[in-house]
Amino acid sequence: MxxxxxxPVTVSRSLWADARIRLFRNKAAVTSLxxxxxxxxxxxxxxxxxxxxxERVYTAYVRVPASLSAYPKPDQIAPAVERIAARxxxxxxxxxxxxxxxxxxxxSPRAIDERNLAFFGRSDLFQGANVxxxxxxxxxxxxxxxIRWRTFLFGTDGNGRDLFxxxxxxxxxxxxxxxxxxxxxxxxxxxxxxxxxxxxxxxxTVMMRVVDILYALPFIFFVIMLxxxxxRNFILMFLAVGAIExxxxxxxxxxxxxxxxxxxYVQAAExxxxxxxxxxxxxxxxxxxxxxVVFMTLLVPKVILLESFLSFLGLGVQExxxxxxxxxxxxxxxxQNAGWLLFFPALFLVSTLFALNFLGDGLRDALDPKDR
Amino acid sequence: xxxxxxxxxxxxxxxxxxVVTLSFFxxxxxxxxxxxxxxxxxxxxxxxxxxxxxxxxxxxxxxWLYLSHLATGDFGPSFxxxxxxxxxxxxxxxxxxxxxxxxxxxxxxxxxxxxGTIAAFRQNHAADYSVMVFATFGITIPxxxxxxxxxxxxxxxxxxxxxxxxxxxxxxxxVLPVVALALPQIAVVARMxxxxxxxxxxxxxIRTLRSLGLPRSTIxxxxxxxxxxxxxxxxxxxxxxxxxxSVVIETIFGLPGVGxxxxxxALNRDYTLVMGTVVMVAVFVLVFNLIVDILYALLDPRVRxxx
Numbered sequence: 001m002x003x004x005x006x007x008p009v010t011v012s013r014s015l016w017a018d019a020r021i022r023l024f025r026n027k028a029a030v031t032s033l034x035x036x037x038x039x040x041x042x043x044x045x046x047x048x049x050x051x052x053x054x055e056r057v058y059t060a061y062v063r064v065p066a067s068l069s070a071y072p073k074p075d076q077i078a079p080a081v082e083r084i085a086a087r088x089x090x091x092x093x094x095x096x097x098x099x100x101x102x103x104x105x106x107x108s109p110r111a112i113d114e115r116n117l118a119f120f121g122r123s124d125l126f127q128g129a130n131v132x133x134x135x136x137x138x139x140x141x142x143x144x145x146x147i148r149w150r151t152f153l154f155g156t157d158g159n160g161r162d163l164f165x166x167x168x169x170x171x172x173x174x175x176x177x178x179x180x181x182x183x184x185x186x187x188x189x190x191x192x193x194x195x196x197x198x199x200x201x202x203x204x205t206v207m208m209r210v211v212d213i214l215y216a217l218p219f220i221f222f223v224i225m226l227x228x229x230x231x232r233n234f235i236l237m238f239l240a241v242g243a244i245e246x247x248x249x250x251x252x253x254x255x256x257x258x259x260x261x262x263x264x265y266v267q268a269a270e271x272x273x274x275x276x277x278x279x280x281x282x283x284x285x286x287x288x289x290x291x292x293v294v295f296m297t298l299l300v301p302k303v304i305l306l307e308s309f310l311s312f313l314g315l316g317v318q319e320x321x322x323x324x325x326x327x328x329x330x331x332x333x334x335x336q337n338a339g340w341l342l343f344f345p346a347l348f349l350v351s352t353l354f355a356l357n358f359l360g361d362g363l364r365d366a367l368d369p370k371d372r
Numbered sequence: 373x374x375x376x377x378x379x380x381x382x383x384x385x386x387x388x389x390x391v392v393t394l395s396f397f398x399x400x401x402x403x404x405x406x407x408x409x410x411x412x413x414x415x416x417x418x419x420x421x422x423x424x425x426x427x428x429x430x431x432x433x434x435x436w437l438y439l440s441h442l443a444t445g446d447f448g449p450s451f452x453x454x455x456x457x458x459x460x461x462x463x464x465x466x467x468x469x470x471x472x473x474x475x476x477x478x479x480x481x482x483x484x485x486x487x488g489t490i491a492a493f494r495q496n497h498a499a500d501y502s503v504m505v506f507a508t509f510g511i512t513i514p515x516x517x518x519x520x521x522x523x524x525x526x527x528x529x530x531x532x533x534x535x536x537x538x539x540x541x542x543x544x545x546x547v548l549p550v551v552a553l554a555l556p557q558i559a560v561v562a563r564m565x566x567x568x569x570x571x572x573x574x575x576x577x578i579r580t581l582r583s584l585g586l587p588r589s590t591i592x593x594x595x596x597x598x599x600x601x602x603x604x605x606x607x608x609x610x611x612x613x614x615x616x617x618s619v620v621i622e623t624i625f626g627l628p629g630v631g632x633x634x635x636x637x638a639l640n641r642d643y644t645l646v647m648g649t650v651v652m653v654a655v656f657v658l659v660f661n662l663i664v665d666i667l668y669a670l671l672d673p674r675v676r677x678x679x
Binding site: 212213215216217220301312315328329332336342350358 | 391403
């Protein structure tokens, strides 16, 4: 066996590999990535595992505070039993909680209609009621009503819907809207900007003039007109919002393109007779992606905020569907008597936006060739 | 310089024209009209209303009428607030919005620049990190969360300031809306100044000043001149947006500004009010873009507009 000396292998690293290494060294950016992944997984899969439906109304639990222990609380049971007894036209002789159920002795001057025991089952608090003992020809009943335990981690809203499930569903909507609109803005902005920058000359001037005019159009006006046109179809609306948000993207890409097209490899491609479209696709657009990726991570929060702004005005997502903006607007109205309605959705929104911002900063540092 | 300003103003007219045209036809394309109520008006009444407001004429003729009135400075009557002309509505609301927005702008610039400069000088120290965390909070927390929290804390719990209302612009009524409006802007300015200041502090002329042993404040002033450029170009559109009112702030604090006119006008199909607001905002944007370009020339001697 002959010994072979391994030649020192130097692997050249691409811009992207280099950037990835730098990104993973950035603690804030890595944490942000984890937070975003966590949020995404929670929003997509969370509602499937939640015991509550997001549009289910619990009339017995309107605006109950967030709590780790299950509802009903001990002090809620007695009044609930009293209400049901009143509807059954019976008085309560004795009631006590035994284990997971409540033992009630009902008395009435006339025979108690046992069909009315269904009120227990219909209540949000009990699973139903069983008669244990009948006395005085049905004028006295001893019943056993097992309590239905429910946990509302984030409390419930003004209609008695579970805020935890609603926050997760809202996350789905908000994130989807953010990504969708950003995707549209990205597509239009990159193609438009790269074309303008690469073709240059008069075409560039005209194309950028169009962008300038669109900038002068008041943004809110545009958005409200979109709401008027598309009404309740918010997916369509956010495709349209993306179609407005591309202006900055186009400017950034154009600026990048202007500098890229003077590079030797572009001239080489031109000399070899590659078509303009081919050069754009193969050389220009891939090389503008650095700043574009950074801008994207900042555009997603912008769109999410825009959606929540529209929802605040009552023009966004419609009930019973919800979004973080809708929940926050609702919470802001109830801030004095039900702080958790604002706190939890705001916590989710702000931490997502925080993570996106730090990821954007991390990407900028990682992709910035000046720091090399 | 003067001829440059004049030329820019003239060249802004076509842009304004396009903006007016686009928004005129856009709002007219929207379904519904200004006199659609929940209970429809009698056909005769509707007809008369449409005739009085000339809505029965062909759209092109209405467009021409609007343009020719606009050229004489006439914004027309409001369709929804029937006793007022649009000019009256704007002249009532604009002082409120400009007061709030102007103060917020000032606050954003002063505090934002101060924080950004401090962060840049103490890069990667505790001060820098706290400024950056504050700035990120400022950008990410929506105004309509900050504003109610401010109302609760300073208006109800501490009871230092009124929770809302205009009260003829009394200082106590101004504090909360101005702070709520300025917070995100402070955050943006601080971040921008920090980034460009760090770059400026590395440049040769600042290194020279440092080696001469000049005091920090002098160095900061020199570095700031270059570092201001990105902020100036950001502040152009931002200032226009601040001065023309914020819907959220005006709704939450109950202020009679112009920010709400957009939403109300568009939802009520108050065509003239919407158009008036569009024109107002477009003029602000164009003027502030011009101011930005002039400031650019003053800050950066390499930029010249004489030709």
